[in-house]
Amino acid sequence: MATIILGSQWASGLINPQTDNLIGSSVVFNADAFFKELGDLEAKGVPNLHSRIHVSSRCHLNFALHAAVDGLSEVKLGAEQIGTTKRGIGPSYSNKASRDGLRVIDLYSDSFERKLRQLADGYRQHYGDLLQYDVEAELANYAGHKEKLRPYIVDAVAYMQKAQEQKKSVLVEGSQALNVFADESGPADGAVLDIDYGTYPYVTSSNTSLGGCIQGLALSPFYLKNIIAVVKAYTTRVGGGPFPTEQLNDVGTKLQDIGGEIGVSTGRRRRCGWLDLVVLKYSMAINHYTTINLTKLDVLDTFPTIRVATAYIKPDGSKVTTFPADLGELETYEVEYTDFEGWQTSTQGLRDWNALPPQAQKYINFIESFVGAKVVYIGTGQDREEMVIRA
Template identity: 45%
Template sequence: MCSVFLTSHNTNPAFGLVPICGAVQWSAVGNRVTVVLGAQWGDEGKGKVVDLLAQDADMVCRCQGGNNAGHTVVVDSVEYDFHLLPSGIINPKATAFIGNGVVIHLPGLFEEAEKNERKGKGLQGWEGRLVISDRAHIVFDFHQAVDGVQEQQRQEQAGKNLGTTKKGIGPVYSAKAARSGLRICDLLHDFDQFSERYKGLAKHYKSMYPTVVIDVDGELAKLKSCMERIKPMVRDGVHFMHEALHGPPKKILVEGANAALLDIDFGTYPFVTSSNCTVGGVCTGLGMPPQNVGEVYGVVKAYTTRVGIGAFPTEQSNEIGELLQTRGKEVGVTTGRKRRCGWLDLVLVKYAHMINGFTAIALTKLDILDVLPEIKVGVVYNLDNQPIPHFPANQEVLQRVEVQYDTLPGWNSDTSAARRFEDLPENAQKYVLYIEEHLGVPVKWIGVGKSRESMIQLF
């Protein structure tokens, strides 16, 4: 006979008794993590939301991707650019954790840290606050070179490439899936053995891509130097995460890289990244159970942007797109490429919500719309003059959809000084409420500028 559920007298409500047949045993759910994810094609302003939440976090985590991601954080008028490091590391009291789902180019990691360290005080003592999972895979220089060659081949063979960042992300995730990759634990365990495996992998890539130049001795020397430097930072990631979840109460923040529509499974394939940047990637990329996922915040730009190629139903290849690009300074942090711009696509965001289950929305860059007399919002996709009830998986189908828009009045006034919802013009308030009602998800934050202070919190 199964026992009934009993609540313990522990002051932490996450700890209690659970019913099991024949006995009552402890179940410790432990601390729950707060997750910040992009709800479009990236570049939504996740770094700013993470920076806001990280100010009182005990731990900030990256769970997937590599230095193909780019988060910008502005603190005391200093602009920091993060690619591999969790941007929450800017909080001097927080531990930063790079999980097993992340792929790491070690020289790039140190270059990024040192560059940001020179900008200001934000990264002081970062080496003592960074923890790296021993199961994370390593990006080698030849992965980056191969990435570039593959893009060139796609262009020559099919007339178009994928628009990758050429940071080696696809090749290293491919090696991971093919079980030929090398991990941080391999580097630290036995460098001679690691060197032999590295040489074998380099030979394999050289046989497939003869034009790629691989400096085996030079890269091994760099890796040996990096090995000594990262050794104090490396932990068994699963054990580290378990301790964090089941130790004293902690505020743990997970910052997703890339975004829902770039997810390898759910994004606009094949124009996607190579990792799971939806909520499932949090569990597999950190080594934690799903019951420890708490709030899931989706970051939504007040319009839509996309870097590179691929279907973009609400794109505005006109003066509206140019205005959004110019006012929004829409240039990729990692690539330096101009972002394509268009109206807010709520079909796309609702699809992202179906996958991630957002508990609240952070709406960013509302101020970029300040000068528009009217604003359109994509609400339905029509295919062959019929509405379709889902977001298409096939790129060719997505290219063919016609967007049905709702048109809302603009507000033609500056919102950048607003610090409360009531400070926004009436039509700006209506725009926010329209998005909230259409998605069925509350808007918790509204961004009206680049700085920390330019974020309105509604609840």
């Protein structure tokens, strides 16, 4: 049996009945969402559901309190809003970092009620009557979850140690487009959303990089043999923050419409623009990719000209080929593009490299030459079988 490790709380791995699943220690865990998703999957007839999903006892809890605080924090930021999902992810990680958070294992401690009340009181002092939150309802809710959740809880360190000793295939799945195929391959990430390396403060609250997978799951780095960057043939982003190649025009709208660029979690339309190879090369320096999986090539089929960013230009005319930490500085840059002739013919469903139009081959070859990693996988449609695989 393969083992699927969930780096986030989306239990998509459960759909495959041949997998075992773990919500890892670095995840902030919402019990309401967990049981709702299990109920939805059970209604759809997913087999052996409850015996194949496990929750690390070290996960931090994501409460309704955190969601209430998240919304107020965004309002407070005004025009500088980060664009969070308002589900309390950031506040949950803040409590984790400040060492006053509550973990799954704390549900079974006599101090649980006292600590949650203290947490709520602290936020109440900060936000006053603006905070619309009922701590009594939260306590009653988790009293109901306590025994219901117990069968799913495991020591994730021991779980992972056993999985690796038995040489099981491991897939690490997370938000921000992070996917790790341990034993056979490794991860791609949303580098600009990483808490340390991203466009801070317009980032998520955790590490979405290779290091985050190893740390958050006690995954052995020696278990990884190949690191695959999963990259769209163009660039997208949800929420606030800088986006040098964003197209606030017909090009951006066309990419949204053809690519179906709607955020899964939020339902918001994703911001779209041309592929930014400066960002991809920066991400490669963080994650050391060995292979590229270029997805959604077919979305570009009808564009007469296709652009890729290859450098940024400072006001003094000098070139920048790495991603800056200073977002104010980034705003002063212009983007230098390399233009390619579009192929303007359908690539949808193609599975052979030689069947791709010469213009598409030239585009792909340029990408792999620029970043220094081979494009082995090329997505040509929504079906998982619609993919070109190069030797």
